[in-house]
Amino acid sequence: MCRLFALTSRDPVSPMRAIDALNVMKEGHDGSGVGLYLGGLGGPFEDLKDHPILSGIFTEAGLRRLDEYMAGQGFEIRHAVRFAPRSDPPAGTPRRGTYAAIAYECPAAWDELADDERGRRLVRTRLALRAEGEQTGDMMVFSFWPDTIMIKEVGDPLEMGAYLELGREELHARRILAQGRQNTNYAINLYACHPFFIEGVATMTNGENTAFVPIREYLMSRGVEGYSGYQSDSEVFTHIAHFSTRRLGLDIRAYKHVITPLSDDEMRQHPDREFLQSLKRSCRKLIIDGPNCVIGCLPDGTMFMVQDRKKLRPGVVGGDPASGVFAFSSEICGLNAAIPDRDKSKDFQPMHLDTAIVGPDCREVVQCSQNDPLPLQR
Amino acid sequence: MLTERPVTPATLGVKDLPWQIKWDIATCTNCGRCTAVCPVSAIEFGVFRKREIIAPMGLQARPSNTFSVYHGIRQRTDPAYACIGCAMCNMVCPNNAIEPVRQYDSTTLEFHNNRGGQPRTRGGRRNSGESLLDQIKFIRISMLTDPALDAGRHEFDMRTLLGRVLSPEDELRCQRENGWKPPVREIYPLVIGGMSFGALSPNMWEGLQMGVAYLNEELGMPVRMCTGEGGCPPRLLRSRFLKYVILQIASGYFGWDEIIHAIPEMKEDPCAIEIKYGQGAKPGDGGLLMWYKVNKLIAAIRGVPVGVSLPSPPTHQTQYSIEESVAKMIQSMSMAWGFRVPVYPKISASSTSLAVLNNLVRNPYAAGLAIDGEDGGTGAAYNVSMNHMGHPIASNLRDCYKALCVAGAQNEIPLIAGGGIGKHGNLAANAAALIMLGASMVQIGKYVMQAGAGCVGSEKDRCNVCNIGVCPKGITSQDPRIYRRLDPEQVAERVVDFYLAFDTELRKVFAPLGRSTSLPIGMSDGLGIGDRDVAERLDIKYVI
Numbered sequence: 001m002c003r004l005f006a007l008t009s010r011d012p013v014s015p016m017r018a019i020d021a022l023n024v025m026k027e028g029h030d031g032s033g034v035g036l037y038l039g040g041l042g043g044p045f046e047d048l049k050d051h052p053i054l055s056g057i058f059t060e061a062g063l064r065r066l067d068e069y070m071a072g073q074g075f076e077i078r079h080a081v082r083f084a085p086r087s088d089p090p091a092g093t094p095r096r097g098t099y100a101a102i103a104y105e106c107p108a109a110w111d112e113l114a115d116d117e118r119g120r121r122l123v124r125t126r127l128a129l130r131a132e133g134e135q136t137g138d139m140m141v142f143s144f145w146p147d148t149i150m151i152k153e154v155g156d157p158l159e160m161g162a163y164l165e166l167g168r169e170e171l172h173a174r175r176i177l178a179q180g181r182q183n184t185n186y187a188i189n190l191y192a193c194h195p196f197f198i199e200g201v202a203t204m205t206n207g208e209n210t211a212f213v214p215i216r217e218y219l220m221s222r223g224v225e226g227y228s229g230y231q232s233d234s235e236v237f238t239h240i241a242h243f244s245t246r247r248l249g250l251d252i253r254a255y256k257h258v259i260t261p262l263s264d265d266e267m268r269q270h271p272d273r274e275f276l277q278s279l280k281r282s283c284r285k286l287i288i289d290g291p292n293c294v295i296g297c298l299p300d301g302t303m304f305m306v307q308d309r310k311k312l313r314p315g316v317v318g319g320d321p322a323s324g325v326f327a328f329s330s331e332i333c334g335l336n337a338a339i340p341d342r343d344k345s346k347d348f349q350p351m352h353l354d355t356a357i358v359g360p361d362c363r364e365v366v367q368c369s370q371n372d373p374l375p376l377q378r
Numbered sequence: 379m380l381t382e383r384p385v386t387p388a389t390l391g392v393k394d395l396p397w398q399i400k401w402d403i404a405t406c407t408n409c410g411r412c413t414a415v416c417p418v419s420a421i422e423f424g425v426f427r428k429r430e431i432i433a434p435m436g437l438q439a440r441p442s443n444t445f446s447v448y449h450g451i452r453q454r455t456d457p458a459y460a461c462i463g464c465a466m467c468n469m470v471c472p473n474n475a476i477e478p479v480r481q482y483d484s485t486t487l488e489f490h491n492n493r494g495g496q497p498r499t500r501g502g503r504r505n506s507g508e509s510l511l512d513q514i515k516f517i518r519i520s521m522l523t524d525p526a527l528d529a530g531r532h533e534f535d536m537r538t539l540l541g542r543v544l545s546p547e548d549e550l551r552c553q554r555e556n557g558w559k560p561p562v563r564e565i566y567p568l569v570i571g572g573m574s575f576g577a578l579s580p581n582m583w584e585g586l587q588m589g590v591a592y593l594n595e596e597l598g599m600p601v602r603m604c605t606g607e608g609g610c611p612p613r614l615l616r617s618r619f620l621k622y623v624i625l626q627i628a629s630g631y632f633g634w635d636e637i638i639h640a641i642p643e644m645k646e647d648p649c650a651i652e653i654k655y656g657q658g659a660k661p662g663d664g665g666l667l668m669w670y671k672v673n674k675l676i677a678a679i680r681g682v683p684v685g686v687s688l689p690s691p692p693t694h695q696t697q698y699s700i701e702e703s704v705a706k707m708i709q710s711m712s713m714a715w716g717f718r719v720p721v722y723p724k725i726s727a728s729s730t731s732l733a734v735l736n737n738l739v740r741n742p743y744a745a746g747l748a749i750d751g752e753d754g755g756t757g758a759a760y761n762v763s764m765n766h767m768g769h770p771i772a773s774n775l776r777d778c779y780k781a782l783c784v785a786g787a788q789n790e791i792p793l794i795a796g797g798g799i800g801k802h803g804n805l806a807a808n809a810a811a812l813i814m815l816g817a818s819m820v821q822i823g824k825y826v827m828q829a830g831a832g833c834v835g836s837e838k839d840r841c842n843v844c845n846i847g848v849c850p851k852g853i854t855s856q857d858p859r860i861y862r863r864l865d866p867e868q869v870a871e872r873v874v875d876f877y878l879a880f881d882t883e884l885r886k887v888f889a890p891l892g893r894s895t896s897l898p899i900g901m902s903d904g905l906g907i908g909d910r911d912v913a914e915r916l917d918i919k920y921v922i
């Protein structure tokens with residue numbers, strides 16, 4: 001099983017804080033890989049909030065072709081963090097080349113475009129680069145979006161932290177999703193490593209998705225660019241979150257109603273029963289059957305955690321409003337490592353009906369139950 | 379038979395018949411029950427002459443003869459009276475003195491069952507033992523990576539949707555704008571398929587209806603039953619139980635005058651309307667109710683004269699093009715009930731199924747598509763249609779589901795699969811396999827007759843005389859002297875029994891797959907089969 005740890009903080013913090021927490025939970029994962037999503041960036045990217053950042057891993061040749069390709073498309077580099085590890089990689093980790101996060105100025109022709117269209121083009125660019133990299137083997141691209149950096153590598157999280165010097169100031173971020181991987185289900189492939197990301201929505205998931213195939217088929221038939229890949233059965237959770245919030249315009253509190261709708265008996269008591277029944281029927285193909293714990297982050301910096309309906313995976317949320325730091329963790333020991341001085345009595349473990357939400361202001365954990373009335377849907 | 383008796387081409391001996399009667403002189407008491415019960419008069423009371431030669435020892439005494447007579451059972455060899463193997467004779471015999479025995483090497487009758495130039499017609503099934511569905515295995519078992527579910531204790535949502543489900547975007551828009559939403563029913567995924575009042579005896583129909591009502595009202599299982607093409611008894615049309623009924627309209631429109639006139643008096647809407655364009659047992663043929671079964675009651679319900687055969691045309695008379703046929707009829711039927719009732723077509727599985735489906739995807743009123751595979755049963759059809767016409771259900775269904783996935787409509791148009799489900803009694807396994815291949819629900823007919831009423835028909839050409847009104851069990855007969863054998867209450871009980879057993883078995887399949895909050899429609903990664911070609915064709919795993 002993977003171990004998950006997410007931090008959301010008022011001020012930028014080092015990703016190592018999350019990696020250390022993963023390390024504490026080491027008994028629960030085999031350290032076969034690590035995945036990081038960084039949002040709300042501090043450091044040099046703080047002032048480049050509107051510029052899409054491309055993150056990935058490149059060989060020398062890959063970097064050259066990337067530059068050619070991006071220039072050809074009319075992108076200009078605004079700031080680049082290119083990190084080529086000096087030391088030898090730990091055993092089991094291949095030497096790959098340069099880990100890059102490059103912020104671009106979009107082509108001038110994009111200025112007139114609506115946000116949706118810009119978003120689509122960014123996704124298209126990422127997919128094109130990824131496809132090219134898959135053919136030539138010289139680049140891997142994980143995200144291309146403003147205020148977002150993604151890092152994935154095989155190997156023990158703590159060793160990776162040292163090897164890739166993840167404590168660097170330029171990587172400090174307010175939203176951090178970190179995952180320590182247990183590689184049981186599929187062959188090692190960095191694209192199969194959580195967190196997954198699409199258009200500002202990132203999630204990572206614990207457990208196995210038994211309804212993977214029908215969900216994948218359904219998402220792929222939505223005609224949304226970027227609903228592809230699926231090297232991991234967890235990638236669908238990201239896309240369902242994206243579909244619910246971006247495509248359907250639902251509040252994140254409705255996400256749980258999409259993946260684990262109420263039973264009819266429960267629904268009868270609910271003030272929004274008509275809406276919920278419509279949602280349940282029309283999104284029937286997106287119903288999951290667990291066992292899963294999903295932790296995610298939305299474009300506005302909201303973080304959330306939900307569980308499946310009956311099998312449940314460990315998950316706890318807690319934090320300190322005074323310092324403005326909250327964490328979502330697979331295990332309490334991880335939470336203790338990252339935020340030792342919090343009020344532990346306020347820790348919350350979401351159950352089968354709950355969604356735990358921490359807003360971008362990092363002031364409190366909002367707990368909502370599926371039995372609660374829903375906010376008006378856009 | 380005397381040796382000089384003329385031997386014609388169609389003169390058969392008992393050895394030429396597939397079913398041969400074994401009769402035991404030692405235990406027979408000549409009570410006559412077997413000859414009385416035999417539905418096809420295949421056996422008669424026989425007087426046999428017997429000569430015994432007495433040859434004493436020695437040279438003086440001459441041998442002598444004695445002649446005696448004994449009585450017993452004689453099997454007739456006229457092809458018109460060939461034994462059908464129903465074994466009713468055995469069932470009624472107090473001494474177990476008689477039974478039919480199937481002889482697989484006796485095939486001569488097959489060449490002579492077309493006397494007078496009339497090809498063989500019969501009821502029943504395809505008479506082929508093969509079943510692809512039985513070979514499909516469920517290979518994804520939750521164990522350590524995913525905790526297994528407990529089939530007995532977890533909550534399972536076993537219902538499915540019948541009706542046009544909107545896409546999430548459209549559904550939310552309708553919700554916002556208070557627009558019209560197509561009607562959708564939440565029903566149990568095992569539907570009693572169309573068997574008409576007329577094909578079935580009144581007792582059988584009543585039993586099924588009672589069983590269905592009990593399942594709904596006492597056990598909370600939303601089971602539905604389709605009428606088949608034969609109308610619906612007037613009282614049922616005006617009762618609250620109509621909501622458990624799917625009314626079928628087919629090319630003969632039998633009973634629809636009555637139905638349309640009853641609409642203003644209906645207390646409830648029917649569950650759905652099924653427009654039959656074809657059925658798996660006899661693709662390309664319309665329904666057929668032979669004259670033997672058209673008595674006063676049937677004639678009244680169907681609005682026809684007594685004692686005439688009722689062949690429905692192979693297509694609807696309104697049919698001009700697919701748009702005309704399907705779109706207009708769906709619309710007319712929807713309109714009749716104020717767009718409150720789902721309307722869907724039923725077709726025989728065929729290489730043209732995809733064309734029909736593509737048409738439905740574009741029709742916003744189409745509530746689903748029922749596809750009936752070659753193994754479907756029927757009350758009456760030509761032997762050749764039954765045995766050789768049609769398309770197996772598995773690949774046809776799979777193709778249709780995949781086409782829906784490409785169109786993005788896999789949640790919008792439910793596919794209803796039928797034909798050969800539970801052929802060998804493996805109802806839950808077969809149904810689960812079809813659901814995981816993409817069906818939203820399955821329809822069964824023969825299984826209902828076999829499990830619900832003790833139909834003795836089998837895939838080995840046993841019985842199968844449903845067409846001529848002599849059903850030995852009273853299931854498909856319209857003769858009160860015969861159908862009184864069938865107690866409707868007991869049929870209802872059996873229906874409830876097999877539904878409950880099915881429900882448990884289905885959970886036993888789905889729980890280890892880790893699925894309980896919704897039916898695993900299209901979860902093909904859980905299926906495997908030990909035949910590489912089939913695996914490739916159905917896009918499931920090849921396992922040996």
Ligand code: SF4
Binds near residue numbers: 417420421467
């Ligand atoms: S098996 Fe049926 S058809 Fe044959 S002799 Fe007995 S009762 Fe008649």
Ligand code: SF4
Binds near residue numbers: 502840841844850853
């Ligand atoms: S028992 Fe009745 S229903 Fe069954 S095959 Fe014989 S005639 Fe048909």
